[in-house]
Amino acid sequence: MSEWIIGIITDFGYVGIVLLMLLEAMFPPIPSELIIPFAGYSAATGALNPILVVLAATLGSTLGAIPWFLAGWFFGLDRCKWLANRYGRWLTVSSKDIDTADHWFDRYGWTVVFFGRLLPIIRTLISVPAGLTGMKPHWFLLASLAGMTLWNIILVSAGYLLHEHYHVVEQYLDPLTYIVLVLGVLVYLWRVVTWKAPA
DSSP states (O other): OOHHHHHHHHHHHHHHHHHHHHHHHHHHTHHHHHHHHHHHHHHHSSSSSSHHHHHHHHHHHHHHHHHHHHHHHHHHHHHHHHHHHHHHHHOOOOOHHHHHHHHHHHHHHHHHHHTTTTTHHHHHHTTTHHHHTTOOHHHHHHHHHHHHHHHHHHHHHHHHHHHGGGTHHHHHHHHHHHHHHHHHHHHHHHHHOOOOOOO
16 A cells, blocks of 8 residues: 555645545545655655645545535434434444533534544544534534644654654554554443443
8 A cells, every 4th residue: 555655646746645635534544644754755855845745635634524524414413313222232322422422522522623633543533423413614624624734744744854764653653543443442342231221
């Protein structure tokens, strides 16, 4: 995959970065930890401008987050509650849990989206509950832009400073992806096993 990513950035520059980050935002298996550090390295060699790299990456990430947000928005809380009432054990949530999350998201949603953009896997999935809870689109976009911009600055800077060793970034961040995934699976299994139907 790394050769494919490098080829697209080398051949298409900023447009390639936008397209790759759009795909990364929609399909988590494509890691930004591979895309952006190489773009940062390219900026260090003078082939690209680091500021434009950050802007292109953030634009692609934002465009990729919008379909997930809209999916949640149009699916809606009512359908979500119906599914929770019908398949609560396997979804590990009840309609009451959804109401609680809705109120909580109304109060802290922009903060959750901002910090969610800094974590693997969650970075993509956070758009769905934001849409489900009816988060204001402008707050969603602003929080997403802020979080994505910070994340992209970190990765571009790492690739810029490490030069040809840009791939080291992935080696350090890749374990975090697996940690988040394993924790998510463990929490899900624990909730399934300890699930009690609401009275």
